[in-house]
Amino acid sequence: MGRYILKRLLTMVIIMVCAAIVVFTFMYLAPGDPARLQLGLDATEEALQAKRSEMGIDRSYIEQLASFLYKTFIRFDFGDSWTYGVPVMAEMGVRLKRTLLIGLPAMFLSVTIGTLLGIYAAIHKGSWKDSLTMVIAMIFISAPNFWVALMLILLFCLKLGWLPAYGIDSWTCYILPIVCSALPGIAINARQARSAMLEVIRADYITTARAKGQKFGVIVRKHMLPNALMPIITGVAGGLCGIVAGSPVIESVFSIPGIGAYMLSGVNLRDQPVVRGCVVFFALFTSLTILIMDLCYAFLDPRIKAQYSREKKVD
Amino acid sequence: MKKAMAFILISTMVLGLMTGCGSTGNNSGSSNSNSGSSAAENVTTADSKDAAEAEASIVSSDTRILDNGRYDQIIVALGSDPADLLPARPMGIKSYFFWNIYETLFDYDEDMNFVSNLAKGYTIVSDTEWHFDIFETIYDSEGNHITADDVVYSYNWVVESGNAIKYSMFDSIERVDDYTVAIHWKSEPTSLAALEFILARTYIFSQTAFEKHNFSSEPVATGCYVVSKYTSGSELTLEANDNYWALNTDEDVSMRLPVHNANVQTLVFQIITESSQAGVALEMGNVDFCDYVQTTMMSKFKEGGEHADQFQTIECLTSDYYFLAPNMSSSIFNDDLNLRLAIYYALDNPSIAVAMGADYTPLKYLGHSYYYDFNTDWENEDTYTTNYSIELAKEYLAASNYNGEEIVMIGRSEEASKNALTLIQTFLAQIGINVKIQALENTIMQATYAEQTGWDMMLSSVGGSSLVGSWSKLLDNNVNNGYTTCWLADDTLQSLYKTALNDATHDDEHIKECIDYVFSIGAVYPVAVMSYTIVCTNDITEMYFQESYPMVGASTYVGQ
Numbered sequence: 001m002g003r004y005i006l007k008r009l010l011t012m013v014i015i016m017v018c019a020a021i022v023v024f025t026f027m028y029l030a031p032g033d034p035a036r037l038q039l040g041l042d043a044t045e046e047a048l049q050a051k052r053s054e055m056g057i058d059r060s061y062i063e064q065l066a067s068f069l070y071k072t073f074i075r076f077d078f079g080d081s082w083t084y085g086v087p088v089m090a091e092m093g094v095r096l097k098r099t100l101l102i103g104l105p106a107m108f109l110s111v112t113i114g115t116l117l118g119i120y121a122a123i124h125k126g127s128w129k130d131s132l133t134m135v136i137a138m139i140f141i142s143a144p145n146f147w148v149a150l151m152l153i154l155l156f157c158l159k160l161g162w163l164p165a166y167g168i169d170s171w172t173c174y175i176l177p178i179v180c181s182a183l184p185g186i187a188i189n190a191r192q193a194r195s196a197m198l199e200v201i202r203a204d205y206i207t208t209a210r211a212k213g214q215k216f217g218v219i220v221r222k223h224m225l226p227n228a229l230m231p232i233i234t235g236v237a238g239g240l241c242g243i244v245a246g247s248p249v250i251e252s253v254f255s256i257p258g259i260g261a262y263m264l265s266g267v268n269l270r271d272q273p274v275v276r277g278c279v280v281f282f283a284l285f286t287s288l289t290i291l292i293m294d295l296c297y298a299f300l301d302p303r304i305k306a307q308y309s310r311e312k313k314v315d
Numbered sequence: 316m317k318k319a320m321a322f323i324l325i326s327t328m329v330l331g332l333m334t335g336c337g338s339t340g341n342n343s344g345s346s347n348s349n350s351g352s353s354a355a356e357n358v359t360t361a362d363s364k365d366a367a368e369a370e371a372s373i374v375s376s377d378t379r380i381l382d383n384g385r386y387d388q389i390i391v392a393l394g395s396d397p398a399d400l401l402p403a404r405p406m407g408i409k410s411y412f413f414w415n416i417y418e419t420l421f422d423y424d425e426d427m428n429f430v431s432n433l434a435k436g437y438t439i440v441s442d443t444e445w446h447f448d449i450f451e452t453i454y455d456s457e458g459n460h461i462t463a464d465d466v467v468y469s470y471n472w473v474v475e476s477g478n479a480i481k482y483s484m485f486d487s488i489e490r491v492d493d494y495t496v497a498i499h500w501k502s503e504p505t506s507l508a509a510l511e512f513i514l515a516r517t518y519i520f521s522q523t524a525f526e527k528h529n530f531s532s533e534p535v536a537t538g539c540y541v542v543s544k545y546t547s548g549s550e551l552t553l554e555a556n557d558n559y560w561a562l563n564t565d566e567d568v569s570m571r572l573p574v575h576n577a578n579v580q581t582l583v584f585q586i587i588t589e590s591s592q593a594g595v596a597l598e599m600g601n602v603d604f605c606d607y608v609q610t611t612m613m614s615k616f617k618e619g620g621e622h623a624d625q626f627q628t629i630e631c632l633t634s635d636y637y638f639l640a641p642n643m644s645s646s647i648f649n650d651d652l653n654l655r656l657a658i659y660y661a662l663d664n665p666s667i668a669v670a671m672g673a674d675y676t677p678l679k680y681l682g683h684s685y686y687y688d689f690n691t692d693w694e695n696e697d698t699y700t701t702n703y704s705i706e707l708a709k710e711y712l713a714a715s716n717y718n719g720e721e722i723v724m725i726g727r728s729e730e731a732s733k734n735a736l737t738l739i740q741t742f743l744a745q746i747g748i749n750v751k752i753q754a755l756e757n758t759i760m761q762a763t764y765a766e767q768t769g770w771d772m773m774l775s776s777v778g779g780s781s782l783v784g785s786w787s788k789l790l791d792n793n794v795n796n797g798y799t800t801c802w803l804a805d806d807t808l809q810s811l812y813k814t815a816l817n818d819a820t821h822d823d824e825h826i827k828e829c830i831d832y833v834f835s836i837g838a839v840y841p842v843a844v845m846s847y848t849i850v851c852t853n854d855i856t857e858m859y860f861q862e863s864y865p866m867v868g869a870s871t872y873v874g875q
Contacts, residue, residue, distance in 0.1 A: 011616055025773045031758065031759050031762040031763075032758030032759055032762045033758075033761070033762065033765070035477070036761060036765075037761070038404065039404070039478070039480050040404075040406065040480055041478070042791070043480055043481075044481075044482070044483055045796070047477065047479050047480065047482065050474075050475075050477040050479070051477030051478075052477075053477070054476060054477040055477075070650060081398075083398040083399065084399050084530060084531060084547060085399040085401055085529075085530075085531030086399070086529065086531050088549075091547065094547075095548075131316070135320055135323055135324065138324075139324065139327055150591065153592070153595060154595070157595060157599060158595050158598060158599060160686065161599070164597060164601070165592055165595050165599065165601070166585075166587055166589075166592050166596065167549065167550070167585065168546070168549055183391075184460075209815075210656060218815075252588055252589060253589050253592065255548075255549065255585070255586055255587045255588055255589065255592065256548075256549075257396075257546065257547055257548025257549045257586075262548070265398070265548075266394060268756075268757075268758075269398075270758055
């Protein structure tokens with residue numbers, strides 16, 4: 001297992017380097033002059049040259065790429081933002097906290113509520129409870145995130161006055177963003193869990209357990225759920241990556257200066273250090289999440305663990 | 316079953332839509348509206364509250380005036396993130412608060428004349444050397460004494476950091492004595508307008524403070540407000556500077572503009588990028604000032620609206636105006652005045668303004684009443700801007716060399732611009748001109764028209780502190796090394812433009828002469844000007860504008 005993890009970590013480094021090269025190349029080739037964007041249309045060529053020199057974009061592609069890779073992977077320095085004037089790493093650290101403050105609770109809610117709803121629907125398959133659950137799930141999958149956010153703001157902020165509509169002043173400001181981020185995840189996990197449970201429910205060992213007179217709750221908890229968890233974990237990993245990477249929408253609606261909004265502003269303003277830094281971070285985050293997901297498979301599924309053990313013995 | 320599910324889905328969507336409709340009878344949450352309650356209850360943010368309490372101020376029970384005579388707190392909604400607080404690139408959203416934090420050598424008054432700010436005045440030593448004397452008792456908020464060395468440092472930093480916008484006249488700066496600097500020009504300045512960014516947009520700061528602090532997030536400057544809190548992307552809080560140098564000096568500073576008055580104790584700028592959220596924030600009483608409320612929500616704040624007792628609305632013109640211009644290097648338009656005139660006579664710009672949105676007013680001339688150097692009598696002139704005639708357009712088209720080629724028209728991808736492009740395309744199709752629209756994101760738009768080929772017409776906007784100043788993008792052939800933005804190289808036009816720009820001949824006669832020539836060669840079609848509406852608390856009795864930007868810190872409040 002240790003060798004497997006090491007192999008995956010090395011693969012992760014290669015993935016991040018490739019992602020860094022790709023994003024660097026895309027930003028390099030993207031139309032628009034960052035210097036002109038900073039200084040405006042009236043800037044003279046002299047001023048533009050000075051600005052390009054300060055930004056380091058007057059060098060050749062290879063020189064810029066080499067410098068970027070060296071700073072990123074050897075010195076762990078994404079440089080200073082051309083727009084914000086502060087180190088990208090520092091700003092990302094501050095903003096990541098806010099994004100994770102939304103993302104992690106949203107993920108927790110998605111997993112717990114979604115899984116419970118899915119199990120509930122599977123157990124009551126064919127009944128109105130199953131149909132209602134799936135209809136609700138369909139609604140939250142279909143409704144656009146920003147629309148749901150605005151509707152919740154109108155209801156809970158404007159009409160009822162229970163919650164603040166924007167900002168990061170207090171913990172209450174995070175309630176609505178967490179709910180809006182969680183709802184699509186709840187819906188997806190509910191459907192995923194229901195589907196996984198229905199597959200397992202037809203298995204012979206479940207029939208045997210029932211025939212032996214085991215309590216249904218114990219059957220669900222000890223026999224059905226562990227076997228149904230595999231696709232749910234896959235959904236969770238993907239969902240977490242989606243919540244963090246897809247946060248610009250929620251962050252824009254609720255005026256939360258998180259990492260999504262940071263990257264969005266970087267793209268709009270051709271702030272290359274910010275975009276590169278965010279993409280490399282997302283690549284790292286996604287790779288780590290998938291690695292953890294794979295390790296969870298090994299932990300939960302003895303067959304996978306045994307497979308690694310067999311490989312070790314053969315070696 | 317399926318019908319039942321469909322019914323449930325539809326009902327849910329309708330119910331969801333209905334929660335967005337109807338009115339709310341109360342402002343919930345903490346309120347900054349004119350309710351007359353005590354200071355502690357009115358403060359909305361923890362940091363602002365701490366700051367207010369630290370001042371140990373007493374609020375009158377009838378107004379929100381503190382014992383130091385200042386209004387206690389104003390919360391302003393900002394539509395975009397200023398990103399950084401460096402003393403550079405003072406345009407756009409930064410104009411709402413940069414005058415509060417930083418100071419320049421000079422300011423502009425209403426007639427765009429230079430007025431003393433940190434500099435007492437200047438002496439013209441020679442054609443290319445001017446001396447500037449600064450006040451001797453200038454201190455920043457940390458107590459650093461500002462001398463000529465700091466002025467030199469500030470200018471050199473702007474140049475060396477690549478932030479020297481419109482610095483074409485500037486050659487160098489040097490210290491003459493402790494409170495005098497000499498600026499050397501590359502050539503004799505014939506127009507003070509050309510010195511705008513050098514004298515009125517270059518901020519002065521202490522070298523000591525700049526080396527000690529990161530000005531991107533914690534600037535230390537000489538302004539009447541101090542940055543007490545800045546959360547990038549979220550909030551900026553300014554506190555009135557009780558140690559402001561101009562309040563504690565024996566020198567005569569009476570000529571300085573009221574923009575440097577701190578009439579409010581705490582200014583809070585909250586970044587709310589979503590305009591509907593800004594409207595909600597006003598309704599909830601969480602902000603006191605917003606100038607980008609959606610048109611659909613405006614009626615709630617205007618007379619007769621449900622929030623009219625707490626808010627007032629102020630209509631303002633912006634300096635920016637839209638224009639349509641041909642690429643004069645394009646093979647389609649080059650030397651074909653008839654085609655250009657055919658296009659212009661086929662357009663009805665009142666209709667285009669309507670399509671752009673309720674905030675847009677059609678232009679009748681190249682400029683509008685916002686500018687001090689625009690003569691409103693010119694709007695009665697008979698030009699292609701005010702003449703919509705399909706017959707005349709077809710006549711010019713018949714006389715042109717147009718053979719049905721596709722004309723590529725570019726514009727920005729904002730809603731107003733896209734609507735205008737679509738309508739222009741429709742108008743031109745009426746007379747048989749084939750137009751292809753490209754609505755581009757701003758940076759791509761800039762990259763596109765920076766190229767001589769690839770586009771034939773452009774719909775864009777310009778603005779500036781003066782009418783002639785706004786033409787720099789349109790008429791100045793320094794933009795593209797001998798060509799204007801629209802790739803026009805016309806010596807007569809250059810001569811007329813420079814004459815109008817020159818201070819000695821910056822008058823109605825020469826400005827009109829320039830515009831008339833522009834119309835005679837069909838270089839530009841003026842489209843529309845944008846206005847906007849400020850929604851602000853009724854506690855503001857007189858809004859102060861500095862170069863058309865509302866300055867809440869310098870405005871006057873109930874009880875003052």
